[in-house]
Amino acid sequence: MSHNEHAIANEQHVHRDDTGAKMGMWLFLFTELLLFGGMFLIYAVYRFQFSDQFRVAALELNTSLGTLNTIILLTSSLTVALAITAIQKKNKFFAIINLVLTLFFALLFMVIKYFEWGSKFEHGIYPGSEELLNKQNGEVLFFGLYYVMTGLHGLHIIIGMALLFWILILVMKDKITHDNFVKMENSGLYWHLVDLIWIFLFPLFYLIH
Amino acid sequence: MHNNDSKKEHHVTGYGTYLLVWVALIGLTSITVTVAGIDFGMVALAIALLIAAIKSSLVINIFMHIKSDEPIFKVFLGVSLFTLIVIFVLTAFDVINR
Numbered sequence: 001m002s003h004n005e006h007a008i009a010n011e012q013h014v015h016r017d018d019t020g021a022k023m024g025m026w027l028f029l030f031t032e033l034l035l036f037g038g039m040f041l042i043y044a045v046y047r048f049q050f051s052d053q054f055r056v057a058a059l060e061l062n063t064s065l066g067t068l069n070t071i072i073l074l075t076s077s078l079t080v081a082l083a084i085t086a087i088q089k090k091n092k093f094f095a096i097i098n099l100v101l102t103l104f105f106a107l108l109f110m111v112i113k114y115f116e117w118g119s120k121f122e123h124g125i126y127p128g129s130e131e132l133l134n135k136q137n138g139e140v141l142f143f144g145l146y147y148v149m150t151g152l153h154g155l156h157i158i159i160g161m162a163l164l165f166w167i168l169i170l171v172m173k174d175k176i177t178h179d180n181f182v183k184m185e186n187s188g189l190y191w192h193l194v195d196l197i198w199i200f201l202f203p204l205f206y207l208i209h
Numbered sequence: 210m211h212n213n214d215s216k217k218e219h220h221v222t223g224y225g226t227y228l229l230v231w232v233a234l235i236g237l238t239s240i241t242v243t244v245a246g247i248d249f250g251m252v253a254l255a256i257a258l259l260i261a262a263i264k265s266s267l268v269i270n271i272f273m274h275i276k277s278d279e280p281i282f283k284v285f286l287g288v289s290l291f292t293l294i295v296i297f298v299l300t301a302f303d304v305i306n307r
Contacts, residue, residue: 019279026282030289037293044297045304063242070238076304078231081222081272088221185274192273199264204240207245 004018018182020178025186029193032156036197039149043204046141053138060125061146066206069109070198075135076105077195080188090178092171095172102191106161113154117147146205153201156194163187220277230271237264 013105047054054087083098120143132140167187170176176184240261245253270276275283 019281022278023281023285026285030285033289033293037296041297041300047301048304063245065236066243071235074231074234074238077234077272078227081227082224085222085224085227088219151253189273192259192268195272196265196268198215199268203241203261207241207257209245209248209253 016180016182021182021186022189025189029189032193035062036152038148039145039152040200040204041146043149046138046145047204050136050138050141053136054142055208057135057139057142058205060120061206062116062119065112066202069112069116070202071107072112073195073198076102076109077192079105080191084181084184084188087171087176087181087184088178092174095171096168099164099171102164103161103168105163106157110123110154110157113150132209149201150205153194153197156197160187160191160194163190220274222271222274222277226271230267233267234264 048154060189079101080097083095083102086092086095086098125143127144132143153178164187167184170183237260241257244256244260247253249256269286275286
């Protein structure tokens, strides 16, 4: 009997490899970097070729909303980091609060994005629109890249929200604890990557003058 | 009960460190927005990218724990950054010399 219990207790530990799990996550983040890296490469080439037209097109973007979204996303990165420390310090309540805050900031980011894209659409600037196609080639490229890159980034935000919601449930159910939190750490890594990509998207699209 | 107590203790970053990094990130954001308003021409792009790089290194080192994690993750990151740099530099030569 006691031998049996011992075997079960052992089994729960044997099949966990946190370092391996994190390596897998970093390898995945590597592929994400290359995915966005390729897009930044296209951006760089076209900005070099059409620098004046990029400047004209960028004037259409709302710098205030971009700045606000940057601050919101940076803050959500803080709260997810705080949540992980809270779990490590066995403070479940503080972890839950920070995860909920992260989800709130993520949602806020998407709402602002919705209004930002919405006002572009109202002005007739959307992929394939007549208004856009009548502009110069560089401006068409700028808005094409803007929609694809911020759109793909937005998709990452939505996936990140789903991941963090799942983590929140696991924390509430005590499935994530101070000695077993690699799922939370990996989801946090994903969230920080989304933040990292925005750190570059923001100046390259919103801050050209 | 057998526990993995022998396993290396996990590094715990304090709340205060994260808050400081956040303040720095917000500060750098306001700097980059302010600088963008001044007409520096091509230098503006360089400054914006430099600030973005500093912000990234803060996020990667502290938020993503690269500084305190096992060295193997630094190797992973180094390989990915090196790959990206090679791709960008080779493309730049191609575009400029066309």
